[in-house]
Amino acid sequence: MNISIKQLRAFVAVVKTRSFTEACALVHLSQPALSVAIKNLEEGLGGPLLSRTTRTLSLTPEGEAFYPRAQRLLADLDEACDEMHSRFSLFRGKVAIASMPSFASNQLPTAIRNFRDKYPHINMTVHDVIAEDVVDMVRDGRVEVGVSFDPGDTEDLLFHSLFDDRFIAVLPQQHALLSQTIVQWEALLQDDFIILQRPSNIRLLVxxxxxxxxxxIVPQFETHQLATIGRMVATGLGVSVVPSLCLGQMTELGAVCRPLEAPVISRQVGVITRRRYPLSAAAKGLVDVLLTTY
Incomplete structure (x- = not known):
């Protein structure tokens, strides 16, 4: 059976108008072309749908049964086309992003605000997960976009750098090292040290x-969350290091930050997507916003 959309539209137009002449204007076909479309539709279905005389045009019983179904098929098609147009035009849709917590709680809200201002009708889901899980979620297709550290050379992932994130010292108020513009690692390690537990990527890198x-590092305290580190440092339990993208969070928690060197430790932060899978229009829009925001 080979039935075309043109044939369905021709049939519905004829039934609506009860006139071949008026139906031609609706579907933009000549009368011979309209007649051929109806004939081919009837042949494809196996029998007549219309009963035609020189004065009347009516539906056969089979035509009566088929007409509402033809209307539904065309309505579903039009709705699907409208939805796809809205998605490609970013008037409708949804997108999911996975982000490591340090970025999600500090930089990501600004990007989301910019994305929302540009595409107000796109719904977004944010997965706040550790850096390792960001990579896994993108790789498995659970999200289209991830923000994390550079995963290195991989055949299945693409990495677009946003910025180079340098580690900074986190100190309590009134700490002696605050007199220094830049803190040295050797001096920092003389104090009680608070750091993330292994197998955190941050801990392993440091x-x-x-x-x-x-x-x-011989830590006095180990924890799973950067926010906990900030609060513990602010309470005076020790010192720590965090990526510089956590600067605002550490300050809000009551700690004070300084640049750190000897050695300088840094790592690229960027957008991760799958290499061989095309992004949806919404995901493309989100990636563009991320790349232009940072």
Whole structure:
């Protein structure tokens, strides 16, 4: 069976107008072309749908049964086309993003605000997960867009850098090291140290970079959350290091931050997408906003 949309539209137009002449104007076909469309539709279905005389035009019983179904098919098609047009025009749709907590709670809200201002009808879901899970969620297709550290060379992922994130020292109010414009690692490690637990990517990176310099962290406190670190430092329990994108959060929690060097530890933060899968229009719009915001 080979039935076309043109044939369905021709049939519905004829039934609505009860006139081949008026139906031609509705579907923009000549009368011979309209007649051929109806004939081919009837042949495809196996029998007549219309009963025609020189004065009257009516539906056969089979035509009566088929007409509402033809209307529904065309209505569903028009609705689907309208929805796709809205999605491609970013008037409607949804997008999901996974972001590591340090970015989600500090920089991401600004990007979301910019995205919302530009595309107010796109719904967004934000997954606030650890950096390792961001990569897994993008790779598995659970989200189209992720923001995390550079996952390195991978065949299945694309990475678009947003900025280079340098680690900073986190100190309590009135700490002696606040007299220094830039804090040295060697001096920082003399104090009680608070840091994320392994296997956090941040912890592993810091341990690896310090090991190259012959230094080792012996933590007095370990935790899972950067916010907990900020509050513990502000309370005076010790000192810590965090990515600079957490500067605002640490300040809000009552801690004070300083640049950190010897060694300088930094890591690229960027947008992660799947290499061989095209993004939806909404996801493309979100990536563009992220890249222009930072």
């Amino acid at each position: 341990d690896r970079m310090l090991e190259k310099q012959g230094m080792t």
